Amino acid sequence: MGYSEGGVEMAKLLLDKVKDEALILKLRTSYNLITEDINHTQTVVSLDNLDENVVTDIVNLASGNKEMMLFETTDGWVNLNIYEINYLESYLDQVYLHDINQQTYTLKTPLYQLEERLSKHDFVRISISFICNIKYIRYIKTLLNQKLELTMMSGDKLIVTRSYLKNFKHTLML
Amino acid sequence: MREFGIILLVLLTITFLVTTYLLIKDSIWLKRLNKYRTSESLKPIKPSHNILQKRFTTLALSFVMILAITPILTFNQKIEPPFYVDKQMVNVKTVGSKEKLVSMIDNYNNYYYYEEGIVWEGNINGSADLGLDGLNPGTVVGNGDTQNNDRDFIDTNNQVEGVQEADIIKTDGNRIFYAPYGRNQVSILDISIDGTATLKKEIDFEEFYLSTMFLTDNYVVLVGYVYEKLERKATTTSGEPYFDVWYPYVYSGALYVYDKTTLEEVYVYETQANFADYRVIDNKLYIIANTQINLDDPRPQATINYQGSQKTEIVDYNEIYYFDENIVSGITAITVLDLETFETDTKGYLGRTEQIHVSQDAIYTTSTYYDYSYYNQYANTDDTGTFNWDEFYKTSIRKFRILEDGSVAYVGSTKVLGFVGGQYWMDEYDGYFRVITSTPAWVPNISNRTIYKHRLYVLKENELIDSLDTISVLDKGIGKPAVTKTGLRNDVTEEQVKSVRFNGPKAHVVTFLQTDPLYTIDLSNPAFPVITNAIEEPGFSTYLHPWGEDYLVGIGNMATSSGMVTGIKLSVYDTNTLEPLQTYEIPYNLNGYSYSYSDALFDPKAILVDSEKQIFAFAISTYSYTLIDNVYQSSYQSEYLIFKIDFNKEEIISKPYRIEHGSAKYYFNVDRGVYIDNVVYTFSEYEMISVNYDTGEIIQTLPLKS
Numbered sequence: 001m002g003y004s005e006g007g008v009e010m011a012k013l014l015l016d017k018v019k020d021e022a023l024i025l026k027l028r029t030s031y032n033l034i035t036e037d038i039n040h041t042q043t044v045v046s047l048d049n050l051d052e053n054v055v056t057d058i059v060n061l062a063s064g065n066k067e068m069m070l071f072e073t074t075d076g077w078v079n080l081n082i083y084e085i086n087y088l089e090s091y092l093d094q095v096y097l098h099d100i101n102q103q104t105y106t107l108k109t110p111l112y113q114l115e116e117r118l119s120k121h122d123f124v125r126i127s128i129s130f131i132c133n134i135k136y137i138r139y140i141k142t143l144l145n146q147k148l149e150l151t152m153m154s155g156d157k158l159i160v161t162r163s164y165l166k167n168f169k170h171t172l173m174l
Numbered sequence: 175m176r177e178f179g180i181i182l183l184v185l186l187t188i189t190f191l192v193t194t195y196l197l198i199k200d201s202i203w204l205k206r207l208n209k210y211r212t213s214e215s216l217k218p219i220k221p222s223h224n225i226l227q228k229r230f231t232t233l234a235l236s237f238v239m240i241l242a243i244t245p246i247l248t249f250n251q252k253i254e255p256p257f258y259v260d261k262q263m264v265n266v267k268t269v270g271s272k273e274k275l276v277s278m279i280d281n282y283n284n285y286y287y288y289e290e291g292i293v294w295e296g297n298i299n300g301s302a303d304l305g306l307d308g309l310n311p312g313t314v315v316g317n318g319d320t321q322n323n324d325r326d327f328i329d330t331n332n333q334v335e336g337v338q339e340a341d342i343i344k345t346d347g348n349r350i351f352y353a354p355y356g357r358n359q360v361s362i363l364d365i366s367i368d369g370t371a372t373l374k375k376e377i378d379f380e381e382f383y384l385s386t387m388f389l390t391d392n393y394v395v396l397v398g399y400v401y402e403k404l405e406r407k408a409t410t411t412s413g414e415p416y417f418d419v420w421y422p423y424v425y426s427g428a429l430y431v432y433d434k435t436t437l438e439e440v441y442v443y444e445t446q447a448n449f450a451d452y453r454v455i456d457n458k459l460y461i462i463a464n465t466q467i468n469l470d471d472p473r474p475q476a477t478i479n480y481q482g483s484q485k486t487e488i489v490d491y492n493e494i495y496y497f498d499e500n501i502v503s504g505i506t507a508i509t510v511l512d513l514e515t516f517e518t519d520t521k522g523y524l525g526r527t528e529q530i531h532v533s534q535d536a537i538y539t540t541s542t543y544y545d546y547s548y549y550n551q552y553a554n555t556d557d558t559g560t561f562n563w564d565e566f567y568k569t570s571i572r573k574f575r576i577l578e579d580g581s582v583a584y585v586g587s588t589k590v591l592g593f594v595g596g597q598y599w600m601d602e603y604d605g606y607f608r609v610i611t612s613t614p615a616w617v618p619n620i621s622n623r624t625i626y627k628h629r630l631y632v633l634k635e636n637e638l639i640d641s642l643d644t645i646s647v648l649d650k651g652i653g654k655p656a657v658t659k660t661g662l663r664n665d666v667t668e669e670q671v672k673s674v675r676f677n678g679p680k681a682h683v684v685t686f687l688q689t690d691p692l693y694t695i696d697l698s699n700p701a702f703p704v705i706t707n708a709i710e711e712p713g714f715s716t717y718l719h720p721w722g723e724d725y726l727v728g729i730g731n732m733a734t735s736s737g738m739v740t741g742i743k744l745s746v747y748d749t750n751t752l753e754p755l756q757t758y759e760i761p762y763n764l765n766g767y768s769y770s771y772s773d774a775l776f777d778p779k780a781i782l783v784d785s786e787k788q789i790f791a792f793a794i795s796t797y798s799y800t801l802i803d804n805v806y807q808s809s810y811q812s813e814y815l816i817f818k819i820d821f822n823k824e825e826i827i828s829k830p831y832r833i834e835h836g837s838a839k840y841y842f843n844v845d846r847g848v849y850i851d852n853v854v855y856t857f858s859e860y861e862m863i864s865v866n867y868d869t870g871e872i873i874q875t876l877p878l879k880s
Contacts, residue, residue, distance in 0.1 A: 025215055025217055122214065134207075134210060135214065135216060137219075138221075138222075138225075139200075139219070139222075140200065140203035140206075140207055141225070142196045142199035144196070148203065151225060171210075172207060172209070172210045173209075
């Protein structure tokens with residue numbers, strides 16, 4: 001996990017791919033670290049000083065940024081990291097969960113229950129059939145009919161309808 | 175086209191404003207989002223170029239297009255009538271709104287009538303909407319194809335070549351259209367190759383009152399009026415009746431256009447105005463109309479029936495103009511009707527029009543008014559007062575240029591002293607507008623007779639502003655000096671102007687009290703008009719027709735040496751000699767009571783004239799009554815006189831052919847004659863008689879509807 005070179009202790013931490021921007025930012029600002037994705041699943045964090053406390057902190061941070069939640073899908077139960085959920089969509093009587101890895105799960109839980117469960121995280125109901133993760137909004141475009149169009153980091157476009165506009169604004173302003 | 179531009183500009187401005195608003199909203203939302211992200215320790219977002227590109231492109235495009243279109247629209251406004259390009263308008267302004275127009279009319283009413291507290295009820299103007307049922311389809315009397323385009327005929331006696339005037343008879347050589355006075359009917363005669371006339375059709379009108387006609391390449395344009403009786407009442411502000419009924423009929427000018435070949439009705443144009451005058455140039459009809467002011471909607475308007483649909487055209491307040499110094503007495507509406515496409519364009523100018531002069535390039539309108547500042551001065555002085563009578567009559571003259579596309583643009587105006595007595599008192603030559611004006615006055619401390627001051631103005635359009643500059647004024651010598659209480663005065667005269675005719679660089683003016691001086695004024699230098707000749711003779715001419723450069727033919731009245739009118743005469747003049755070359759007299763029959771009359775004395779269009787064909791022809795009518803069995807029997811007689819005028823012969827005026835049209839107990843007149851291929855067709859309301867122009871032999875007598 002670590003090695004030293006020329007008297008200076010250098011270390012590299014190999015973590016599950018850090019997809020959380022907040023964590024990457026924190027690693028950079030608090031520990032002056034450089035992160036680098038080495039493949040689709042792993043991220044290398046380079047440390048110029050192998051300090052056990054720091055490593056512990058980082059590992060804690062990285063793992064703390066994972067909050068797993070069980071969802072009942074049509075194919076059984078699945079344990080998902082809620083920070084990786086992009087948005088949820090209900091269509092007809094099905095609810096679809098889209099994650100940031102472009103994977104979609106068909107859930108059996110109704111949307112209003114999911115809204116309740118996710119409300120303490122960064123999720124907001126934007127229309128009768130959509131709940132989105134605020135962290136993954138790239139741009140908010142004002143439309144002429146008093147609606148908003150959200151462009152997600154994934155490129156998907158979601159609409160904030162008039163009746164949920166106030167709620168959306170309120171969540172952002174908090 | 176301009177309307178489309180304005181709509182586009184409005185749409186672009188809306189697009190620009192909305193896009194700006196949305197961009198601001200977007201940035202507010204972005205700020206909120208970033209605030210949230212910061213609070214969640216997330217990196218703030220900078221919107222990518224792609225996301226913003228659409229918004230900024232719309233914004234930039236609309237902005238650039240607004241910048242591009244605005245000057246084009248402003249430029250267009252400048253060249254569109256009545257504002258002529260490259261000219262600063264200092265005398266004319268746009269009315270723009272109803273309030274403005276009404277306030278100006280109010281000022282005028284207070285000023286003119288000196289009546290306050292009078293409230294008029296109802297529609298002053300009325301609305302003479304008669305639709306199309308005023309017409310009787312008429313009956314086809316004859317038939318036969320007579321089309322032949324190479325006929326040699328004489329057109330109406332127009333003042334200016336190329337500017338057609340309306341008349342009650344018109345021909346194109348193949349067909350004659352005749353609208354007898356008071357008959358409210360058009361008789362259409364086909365003229366065959368051998369000169370035989372057949373009655374093709376007679377069209378009767380019921381609610382349309384036909385006055386006169388134009389003939390174009392494809393159409394016959396009937397000009398007249400419709401009228402409506404009004405219930406118009408006025409009360410004072412305290413509710414007392416002011417008049418019960420005042421001026422109960424409203425006459426409105428109207429046009430009916432018929433296809434010249436099929437004689438089917440094509441187009442109907444009804445206004446709420448009285449036509450002052452009209453002309454046709456290159457298949458475009460120019461109508462100058464005086465709109466009566468209706469306070470409910472003071473704008474000039476017209477109802478048009480064309481191709482089965484009816485529409486009303488109302489002149490926009492932005493196309494009504496006013497002149498600061500003029501009194502607002504009605505609105506002059508100038509309409510251009512294209513007689514090929516039937517498109518119309520009307521502009522309104524505050525102030526009435528009395529006389530017009532139309533050249534191929536311009537329309538001049540005149541309106542005479544009294545300057546009341548001088549009137550008050552007069553009212554307050556006794557006989558020995560210093561009333562400046564010469565300033566009392568003023569005429570405002572406006573010039574409208576006829577542009578290449580036939581539309582009309584106002585280009586200048588001015589005021590002159592005196593009034594203008596008719597279209598022949600005006601002329602345009604070589605860019606100069608020449609006009610004779612006359613100021614009459616009865617001033618007891620000068621003379622017991624009416625005295626006059628006659629002037630010849632030479633005006634020219636200013637190139638920079640909308641005014642007509644006075645190049646010169648000849649204010650002495652037109653009319654013999656007046657014998658006044660203080661002696662002979664050569665700045666005023668007791669003679670009235672009887673006729674005026676301009677002929678290229680020359681002007682001819684006839685004045686009359688007892689004898690007739692015919693003045694020739696040389697205008698070859700417009701800045702210095704010079705009276706070069708004066709021919710004196712008993713009587714006077716009421717119309718002068720130029721015959722080449724130096725000769726004139728005059729028709730008028732004979733008179734005794736004391737000025738009493740004794741008959742009708744025809745005279746020929748050389749403008750370089752001091753006496754007429756020859757005079758042909760038609761004395762009144764003094765045995766019993768008799769009086770002769772000719773339309774030609776008052777209406778030059780009643781004269782059939784062509785200097786190349788040496789013809790000068792007109793009708794005279796005689797009314798007489800004689801005592802038969804102790805009862806006075808009256809009779810009307812009317813005949814058509816055809817003179818041949820040849821200045822190379824010793825006897826310049828030939829003995830005329832006389833074509834008699836019978837007699838009647840009641841009023842009856844030979845109205846007109848028409849020349850086609852050496853045949854003269856003479857018309858009265860009862861019959862048409864044609865004669866051979868060379869021999870005077872009667873060819874045909876054709877009864878018309880009796």
